Amino acid sequence: MSNALVEVRDLAKIFDVSPPWLNRVVERKPKAFVHAVDGVSFSIEKGKTLALVGESGCGKSTVARLLVGLYKPTQGQVRFDGADTAQTLAGPGGQALRRRMQMIFQDPYASLNPRWKVQDIIAEPLREHGLVSKPEALRERVGELLRSVGLSPVDAEKFPHQFSGGQRQRISIARALATQPEFLVCDEPTSALDVSVQAQVLNIMKDLQRQQGLTYLFISHNLAVVRHVADQVGVMYLGRLVEVADKAQLFSAPRHPYTRMLLDAIPDIHMTGRARTPVQGEVPNPLNPPSGCSFHPRCPHANARCKSERPALSEFKGVRVACHAVEEGRI
Structure with a gap:
């Protein structure tokens, strides 16, 4: 896709989760591997948001870490603005690429250093990438970033423990925006927050996207x-x-x-008479996934x-869509 900023092709990540060598010898067990990400391909257009959804343990966060280079892929390729990210990050252009893509982590209580003031937390990427060095200019830039996420420049002198969860996540967003990135990977940025605070943070993110033309991968x-x-x-x-579609199409059909199954489990105020259908069954053990379609043990249309x-x-x-029943017209 010519307008795609991010392209992911056949991306896979396998983790070795074997017990220690001596345990395996004594218990006569083979090595154990988890296919956390198994042949994922997608692209994201500039200025757009792709959301990845699914139950816990389906590999969403692993995809996020693969995209920003925190994990090396076992197989496949991530291309950013036409260039292979693994090669770029390993070469002289690595720092410039890191400046263009940033990540907002899930837990605002764990992703901020409790010993640092907000000033130092947000100024760190500015110093690291050599964007601003003079103390006065740093203070001014940190104040601008705090204002952009709905906080006050005065908050720069406080520590993370002096803020609520929603305010901490705003600080995380301000830190991510410090290098003026084009692409933000958001790993469940609102899951640890109350519903009303979630709405505030999401609205800030939408406003920033409109103002700065940001591209998002949103994990949720x-x-x-979504x-x-x-x-x-x-x-x-x-x-x-298992399915990739435009938002309107996915929710309507x-x-x-x-x-x-996921959509049936959502409470709908307009359908109060309808019995809510819980998500059936459990996610299989990733160490021993089912043969064929991995969803077949829970699927009412499996053959x-x-x-x-x-x-x-x-x-x-x-x-x-990846489904034999859809392909054969059975559903």
């Missing part, structure tokens, strides 16, 4: 949040993408049975082919 398990922020939605299950053959993510009426 909350479909109500509906508010996303342009496109990717649904993940056990390390794989979900294709994959897993997407339907023999689903149990033996893994579906590929293919185009179907403008939606990318």
Whole structure:
């Protein structure tokens, strides 16, 4: 896609979770591997938001860390503005690339250094990338960044423990914006916050996107949040993408049975008479995933082919979906 800022091709990450060597010898157990991300491909256009959703443990956060270079991919490629990020980060252009892509972490209580003042927390990327060095200019820039996220320049002299959760997450956003990035990876940035505070933080993020033309990868398990922020939605299950569609299309006509199951579980004020359907079954053990389509043990439409053959993510009426039942017209 010519207008894509970020392109991910067949991305995979395998973790070795084997017990220590001596334990394996004594218990006669083989090595154990988890396919946290298993052949994921997508692209994000400039100025747009792609949201990745799914149950805990489906690989969303691993994708986020792979995109910003915190993990090295086992296989596949991440391209940013046409260049391979793994090669760029390993070469002389690595620092310039890191300046263009930043990450907002899930827990505002853990991602800020409790011993540092807000001034030092937000000024760190400015110093690290050599953008501002003089103390007066640093103070002024930190004040601007705090104002951009709805805080006061006076807050620069406080410590993280003096703020609420929502205010801490705003500080995290200000730190991420310090290098004037083009691409922000947001790993469940509002999941640790109250609902009213979530709305404030999401509105700030939407305003910043409009003002600065930011591109977001937004990780979430909350479909109500996704509906508010996303342009496109990717649904993940056990390390794989099962459906990718525009937001309006995904919410109005979900294709994959897993997407339907997630949407059925959302309370709807306009359908108060309808019994709410909980998400059926449990996510399988990633150390021993099911054969064929990994969703088949929980799927009401599964047949023999689903149990033996893994579906590929293919185009179907403008939606990318990995499902034999959809492909064969059974649903």
